[in-house]
Amino acid sequence: MFNSSVVSYPDRGHFGNSQYRGNTTGKIIIDLIDNFLPCDGLFVDPAVGGGTTIDVVNHLCIANRFAGFDLHSGFNLIRDDLTSAVGQQADLIFFHPPYGGMIHYSGNMWGEPHKDDLSRMSEYDFEQALKLALVNISDATKAGGHYAVLIGNQRKKGRYLNWSSMTEQLAPDPLVEEIIKCQHNCVSDNRQYAKPLIRINHEKLLIFKKGQNTNAITDLEGILNGMSETFMANILVMLKRLFQCRDWTQKELFDTLAHLAKSSPYELFPAIDYLLKTEHFKMIDGRYTLA
Ligand SMILES: C[S@@+](CC[C@H](N)C(=O)[O-])C[C@H]1O[C@@H](n2cnc3c(N)ncnc32)[C@H](O)[C@@H]1O
Structure with missing residues (x-):
């Protein structure tokens, strides 16, 4: 034992x-x-x-x-x-x-x-x-x-x-x-x-x-839920990293990341749009910073 x-x-x-x-x-x-x-x-x-x-x-x-x-x-x-x-x-x-x-x-x-x-x-x-x-x-x-x-x-x-x-x-x-x-x-x-x-x-x-x-079906369901959670968690970390460097308007951010959004199979901009409105960020005079 x-x-x-x-x-x-x-x-x-x-x-x-x-x-x-x-x-x-x-x-x-x-x-x-x-x-x-x-x-x-x-x-x-x-x-x-x-x-x-x-x-x-x-x-x-x-x-x-x-x-x-x-x-x-x-x-x-x-x-x-x-x-x-x-x-x-x-x-x-x-x-x-x-x-x-x-x-x-x-x-x-x-x-x-x-x-x-x-x-x-x-x-x-x-x-x-x-x-x-x-x-x-x-x-x-x-x-x-x-x-x-x-x-x-x-x-x-x-x-x-x-x-x-x-x-x-x-x-x-x-x-x-x-x-x-x-x-x-x-x-x-x-x-x-x-x-x-x-x-x-x-x-x-x-x-x-x-x-x-x-079983195989519930496993797939679990994987899909996990994938979207992991995706959002990773985007949040990288967004925070971007905001460590400077503050951004949403337009500046989207213009800078346009090439990534175009080539990515994931819905990058809707994810960023959602995350910018969470408690992790705040907007002052149209510019987002870390909260
Ligand atoms: C580290 S050995 C196991 C040793 C065993 N515990 C012992 O004490 O002798 C790993 C085993 O995995 C088997 N193996 C490799 N691919 C496999 C697969 N797709 N399905 C089942 N067994 C596999 C190999 O044939 C090998 O016998």
């Missing part, structure tokens, strides 16, 4: 195939189950990889309350509906995706390269596919249930690719716990680097709690 937000399992235990690159210790899954799987609850893993969760549920004698899948055995999280594959919603879902392209799975750990393998995508496609996978997982979780994503970050060509932070932003439900897991026995531990660098020695287990029941 977790009793700290930082965990370390130097001995990974005997769960799963330790030769399967990127495998995790089963001990963190046992702790997750202890905290979040109700008695008689259903547990799901849509990307079992080397079978760690399978060994864990056998060890805990709960295999009859478990469903496990992976692209390597025909289930595709970005094409197939997880709820339909399981047959019902789950109480707890554990998802351990590839950490971007850090390790290739198809064509390396199994089979031929697969176009929907999350580990073989551009950064942009990975973000889109991860979002789709997370919404699929959320819909497959019972209201009041939980899903947990174990994910680490990556350094590539001088950039820090913060996949765990991205996961937090993409998941459609509130984050309720963040567990930092110290990493042990990584292939990169033995690598020598030309310049001194701070080794990434942790992963995160992000635990989300499912609110009310959702």
